[in-house]
Amino acid sequence: MTSVLTSPNRVAERVATRRHYLMCRPEYFAVEYVINPWMHPDVPVDRDLAIRQWESLRATYLRLGHRVDLLDPVPGLPDMVYTANGATVVGGTVLGARFRHAERAGEAAAHRAWFTAAGFSRVVEPRFVNEGEGDLLVVGDVVLAGTGFRTDPRAHDEAAAVLGRTLVPLELVDPRYYHLDTAVAVLDDTTIAWLPEAFTPASQQVLRSRFPDAVVASPDDAAVLGLNAVGDGRHVVLPAQAPALAAAIADRGFVPVPVDVSELLKGGGGPKCATLEVRT
Numbered sequence: 001m002t003s004v005l006t007s008p009n010r011v012a013e014r015v016a017t018r019r020h021y022l023m024c025r026p027e028y029f030a031v032e033y034v035i036n037p038w039m040h041p042d043v044p045v046d047r048d049l050a051i052r053q054w055e056s057l058r059a060t061y062l063r064l065g066h067r068v069d070l071l072d073p074v075p076g077l078p079d080m081v082y083t084a085n086g087a088t089v090v091g092g093t094v095l096g097a098r099f100r101h102a103e104r105a106g107e108a109a110a111h112r113a114w115f116t117a118a119g120f121s122r123v124v125e126p127r128f129v130n131e132g133e134g135d136l137l138v139v140g141d142v143v144l145a146g147t148g149f150r151t152d153p154r155a156h157d158e159a160a161a162v163l164g165r166t167l168v169p170l171e172l173v174d175p176r177y178y179h180l181d182t183a184v185a186v187l188d189d190t191t192i193a194w195l196p197e198a199f200t201p202a203s204q205q206v207l208r209s210r211f212p213d214a215v216v217a218s219p220d221d222a223a224v225l226g227l228n229a230v231g232d233g234r235h236v237v238l239p240a241q242a243p244a245l246a247a248a249i250a251d252r253g254f255v256p257v258p259v260d261v262s263e264l265l266k267g268g269g270g271p272k273c274a275t276l277e278v279r280t
């Protein structure tokens, strides 16, 4: 609240809405293979620390008043903590994921089974590769749809048809920002933060014209996965390693909530990757 009152810019009071998230405890988390430039199997991962950091992320959501459901971790699926990649849920419709890499393929069925058991009646197994909210970001009425590294461009039409939303295709160019949620943070229904350099010039143009007031992140913010953030309309949960981005967000009247996710970063993910939003 103080950030709103002391901000030099006159900004509207930001209002949080209660969210429903799906998370998966990093019980079997490890960096055992390389499918993105962040992953180095020779760099040790402290799994106990990963679990403590994940517990505190979960506690943060609960403290903010959100609902958190849990997906059971499966041995042999070390990336399962990144639940954002397992589905995209809009208006109670669940578009399942299809992973690009064989190492993660098994996660898709675990997600579909969870949603079916939870009573979701429309759970769709997709034909084309899509890595869930890693590349499909709901912003108000539209879905920003990344491609270039993981999600197949043909999945965009499929997602639009299943979810009944307009998709905005965007092409990523930097392998460090292989998922859209590493280059765009959705702060609320009309506001994003983003790293222009992660996109082709044409996609930069699309985002500039759609979001003229977007927060532009610096390469340093993005390089600690600062954009891998979760917004509820008021609070923005983001990596503690991105203080400049937190300040820029606070300047717009949002309340940054920094969390330390150093261990998840070693797999190439942050708070958003570990958080799938369930929109009923």
Ligand code: ARG
Residues within 6 Å of the ligand: 035, 036, 039, 079, 082, 084, 085, 104, 133, 134, 179, 181, 182, 267, 268, 269, 270, 272, 273, 274
């Ligand atoms: N190691 C995982 C992968 O490369 C990290 C996924 C991060 N998730 C995300 N939503 N960006 O697939």
